[in-house]
Amino acid sequence: MINLYALSEDELADLLVSWGQPRFRAKQVWKWIYDRGVTEFGEMSNLPRALRELLSARASLGVLSVATEQVSRDGTVKRLYRLADGQLIESVLMPYNDKRRTACISSQAGCAMACAFCATGQMGFARHLSEAEIFEQAQRFSAELRARGERLSNVVLMGMGEPFHNYDPVLAAIRRLMSDLGIGARHITVSTVGLVPRIRRFADEGLQVKLAISLHATRDAERSASMPINRRYNIAELIDACREYVDKTSRRITFEWALIDGKNDTVAEAHRLGRLLRGLKCHVNLIPLNPTHGYDGRPTGADQADAFIDALAEHGVPATIRVRRGIDIDAGCGQLKSTLLKKARPQA
Numbered sequence: 001m002i003n004l005y006a007l008s009e010d011e012l013a014d015l016l017v018s019w020g021q022p023r024f025r026a027k028q029v030w031k032w033i034y035d036r037g038v039t040e041f042g043e044m045s046n047l048p049r050a051l052r053e054l055l056s057a058r059a060s061l062g063v064l065s066v067a068t069e070q071v072s073r074d075g076t077v078k079r080l081y082r083l084a085d086g087q088l089i090e091s092v093l094m095p096y097n098d099k100r101r102t103a104c105i106s107s108q109a110g111c112a113m114a115c116a117f118c119a120t121g122q123m124g125f126a127r128h129l130s131e132a133e134i135f136e137q138a139q140r141f142s143a144e145l146r147a148r149g150e151r152l153s154n155v156v157l158m159g160m161g162e163p164f165h166n167y168d169p170v171l172a173a174i175r176r177l178m179s180d181l182g183i184g185a186r187h188i189t190v191s192t193v194g195l196v197p198r199i200r201r202f203a204d205e206g207l208q209v210k211l212a213i214s215l216h217a218t219r220d221a222e223r224s225a226s227m228p229i230n231r232r233y234n235i236a237e238l239i240d241a242c243r244e245y246v247d248k249t250s251r252r253i254t255f256e257w258a259l260i261d262g263k264n265d266t267v268a269e270a271h272r273l274g275r276l277l278r279g280l281k282c283h284v285n286l287i288p289l290n291p292t293h294g295y296d297g298r299p300t301g302a303d304q305a306d307a308f309i310d311a312l313a314e315h316g317v318p319a320t321i322r323v324r325r326g327i328d329i330d331a332g333c334g335q336l337k338s339t340l341l342k343k344a345r346p347q348a
């Protein structure tokens with residue numbers, strides 16, 4: 001079976017020509033797939049029946065199969081996909097009250113970065129995803145939305161995995177989000193733990209794609225304790241790379257900060273963060289911790305979060321609290337998979 005989602009429009013044309021079809025058929029098939037969001041060859045009504053049958057026999061639309069899906073009260077859809085080799089990955093679709101429809105997709109099965117508070121980090125690394133596996137997660141949501149007259153507007157690479165640890169497939173998939181799904185570069189965000197050489201490389205790509213850095217601490221001892229990558233690239237090196245990125249691209253950088261009660265949410269910590277980021281063109285995204293089974297920490301309350309924002313403001317550093325979505329359906333990174341595996345384990 002040939003996965004059509006893995007082909008460019010030119011490659012699709014070559015394939016159809018090799019089957020003795022006229023080249024223009026590729027444009028028709030392409031439109032059905034990407035403009036109309038059709039997922040069955042039988043629905044491609046302007047194709048000759050013989051071609052539809054050939055496609056059904058020899059080609060597939062995607063390789064991911066849905067293992068489980070949950071829909072939150074707030075409309076968030078969380079999906080666990082099974083890959084061809086049995087690995088499980090998560091994707092989330094978040095509808096907002098405006099027309100925004102944001103997909104959160106995975107770049108790896110598991111993750112090697114081992115961040116203590118992260119459900120995926122607690123699982124360890126299984127493998128990198130291919131360009132096609134990354135792209136298909138967005139394409140699936142895009143197709144479903146198009147089929148009902150909506151469109152996928154934003155994509156964030158904040159699902160399972162460290163995108164910059166799987167750099168080339170991630171960048172290739174991002175380029176396809178732009179060219180094939182029509183998602184604007186400014187509506188795509190890649191999030192990293194802080195792989196410094198890859199941040200530098202990303203600055204040279206000449207893309208308008210947004211960059212987010214998971215910071216979570218201002219002092220090396222604390223950051224290294226919860227984010228092992230900090231032992232390789234410390235905070236000073238990371239912030240240097242961020243300053244270079246902003247100088248080179250003139251783009252604003254986002255810093256992610258999981259607010260953990262009593263740990264990194266004090267006003268003193270906010271002032272340290274303010275001093276660290278002072279003068280850097282940036283925005284701080286505060287995310288109250290999503291509790292996970294492998295980490296003993298609780299989310300910060302609203303009042304403390306407000307005090308944190310006020311302290312940052314004194315340094316001219318803008319910050320907002322990210323509304324937690326899908327909290328009733330384990331929509332935090334890696335959580336659906338952990339829950340599924342726990343249920344699957346036989347009771348002692």
Ligand code: SAH
Nearest residue numbers: 118158161162191192193214256258289290
């Ligand atoms: N590996 C990338 C992207 C995946 S995680 C990265 O680390 O940036 C996306 C964001 O969710 C990161 O900022 C990560 O630190 C954060 N995160 C992970 N687990 C979390 C949790 N339990 N609660 C709140 N935020 C979490």
